[in-house]
Amino acid sequence: MKLSGLAPMALRFQAIRSPLIRAMILREWWHQGVAINTFDRSFRRDPYPVLREIREKDPVHWMETARGWLITRYDDVSELLRDPRISADRTPTTVDAPWRRGSEIQGWIEHSLLGLDPPDHTRLRNLVNRAFTPRVVEQMRDRIETMADGLLDQVEARGEMDIIRDYAEPLPIQVIAELLGAPQEDHHRFAQWSAAMSGALDIAFYKKTIDDADRAVVEMREYFRPLLEARRREPREDLLTALVQAEEAGDRLSEDELYSFCIILLAAGHETTTNMIGNMFLALLRNPGELERVRRDPGLAPGAVEETLRYDPPPQATTRRALEDMQVGRRGIRAGDMLVLSFAAANRDPERFEDPDRFDTGREDNRHLAFGMGPHYCMGAPLARMEGQIALTRMLERFTRFGSIPGARPMRRNTGTVRALTSLPVRLDAG
Ligand code: HEM
Numbered sequence: 001m002k003l004s005g006l007a008p009m010a011l012r013f014q015a016i017r018s019p020l021i022r023a024m025i026l027r028e029w030w031h032q033g034v035a036i037n038t039f040d041r042s043f044r045r046d047p048y049p050v051l052r053e054i055r056e057k058d059p060v061h062w063m064e065t066a067r068g069w070l071i072t073r074y075d076d077v078s079e080l081l082r083d084p085r086i087s088a089d090r091t092p093t094t095v096d097a098p099w100r101r102g103s104e105i106q107g108w109i110e111h112s113l114l115g116l117d118p119p120d121h122t123r124l125r126n127l128v129n130r131a132f133t134p135r136v137v138e139q140m141r142d143r144i145e146t147m148a149d150g151l152l153d154q155v156e157a158r159g160e161m162d163i164i165r166d167y168a169e170p171l172p173i174q175v176i177a178e179l180l181g182a183p184q185e186d187h188h189r190f191a192q193w194s195a196a197m198s199g200a201l202d203i204a205f206y207k208k209t210i211d212d213a214d215r216a217v218v219e220m221r222e223y224f225r226p227l228l229e230a231r232r233r234e235p236r237e238d239l240l241t242a243l244v245q246a247e248e249a250g251d252r253l254s255e256d257e258l259y260s261f262c263i264i265l266l267a268a269g270h271e272t273t274t275n276m277i278g279n280m281f282l283a284l285l286r287n288p289g290e291l292e293r294v295r296r297d298p299g300l301a302p303g304a305v306e307e308t309l310r311y312d313p314p315p316q317a318t319t320r321r322a323l324e325d326m327q328v329g330r331r332g333i334r335a336g337d338m339l340v341l342s343f344a345a346a347n348r349d350p351e352r353f354e355d356p357d358r359f360d361t362g363r364e365d366n367r368h369l370a371f372g373m374g375p376h377y378c379m380g381a382p383l384a385r386m387e388g389q390i391a392l393t394r395m396l397e398r399f400t401r402f403g404s405i406p407g408a409r410p411m412r413r414n415t416g417t418v419r420a421l422t423s424l425p426v427r428l429d430a431g
Contacts, residue, residue: 024064038416051345060331068338072345074352082374104214131242168277275314278421305388310368
């Protein structure tokens with residue numbers, strides 16, 4: 001639902017229950033002629049029409065509820081992600097700041113790779129790069145195929161499945177747990193920790209969300225301590241050993257940095273991949289011509305993954321902070337201002353992508369921003385791509401047809417910052 005124009009505006013305002021948020025959105029609309037309400041249900045169902053309107057009318061837009069600048073043009077987002085005048089400082093400013101400050105999870109976010117700037121970020125990233133190499137990822141290929149097959153074995157006889165619960169959720173958790181050397185019986189703990197962390201990586205309206213994530217961070221540190229000690233005593237051919245041994249110019253990862261990286265793999269790598277797999281199957285089901293195209297030519301599976309990441313990116317945006325006064329488009333940004341860089345809007349910018357609202361698995365020149373860009377570019381991109389491609393090809397090989405179950409609608413997590421399905425039921429016909 002667009003927020004421009006007085007009639008839709010009045011309707012939208014009735015729907016906003018919090019007087020504070022209503023006042024913020026009204027102020028935003030009054031001063032800028034457009035407003036974005038990420039709490040609105042229709043925005044959460046389909047944010048792209050509103051993002052298009054903002055990109056067209058006010059591409060560098062002050063968002064009252066985020067207290068920051070929403071940046072929506074592809075060129076601006078990609079340039080700012082690489083601009084040294086921009087910091088990854090994640091000091092909380094959003095509505096949940098009071099219970100975030102001083103929490104374990106916030107401390108972890110600020111001191112993890114995600115929150116550091118060069119030179120601290122460069123040092124840490126170089127060290128973990130020595131361990132988390134393309135070879136480590138490639139070695140996982142056979143295992144990921146076996147895991148995907150195992151999950152499909154479990155649903156085949158049922159004739160239907162929930163793609164999220166039965167496939168997109170368990171697959172990435174098994175991958176990360178195995179990558180980190182955790183035995184099978186501990187996988188459910190990883191799932192619990194991941195769920196607790198993901199709540200706190202979003203805006204946390206309740207203090208309990210932060211408390212749960214704090215507990216998860218403490219438990220994860222306790223969990224990894226003996227595993228890392230064991231690798232020091234008895235090195236193995238695995239990622240944990242490589243992390244313990246990683247060394248550059250006499251420098252090594254400290255104890256805290258080791259735990260922090262294990263935690264980031266789970267926090268950054270699980271839910272994002274689940275969401276990508278879910279969004280991919282949803283886009284294919286809603287575009288049956290494209291599903292048929294990939295079925296006929298499985299060589300298009302990598303294209304389907306890339307197109308999903310462009311068309312419906314799981315994290316819709318990331319945040320940064322300006323270190324100095326600067327001009328972006330026609331707007332003057334002040335040192336200290338927060339920037340909300342919208343991957344979702346940038347990935348649909350018609351100046352960069354032809355016919356951007358079309359889901360096209362054969363799209364060429366698909367340099368989307370779903371994995372970010374610049375120094376913080378996603379370290380897990382090759383792994384995520386491999387998981388997405390395997391999830392799709394194994395499903396297509398196993399089932400000659402799969403389609404929506406009449407009356408069973410996909411369910412979505414109620415959030416404005418992540419595109420996340422919680423349920424996607426399908427019926428299956430084995431080949
Ligand atoms: C489809 C799945 C995924 C998506 C869409 C995704 C997206 C992203 C994005 C947008 C960033 C940059 C955030 C920023 O600039 O503020 C990022 C960073 C990161 N991702 Fe991913 N990610 C995915 C999967 C993974 C996986 C599977 C792993 C590892 C197992 C992973 C590990 C990381 C790490 C370690 C960083 C931090 C890099 C840094 O700050 O230097 N991600 N990811």
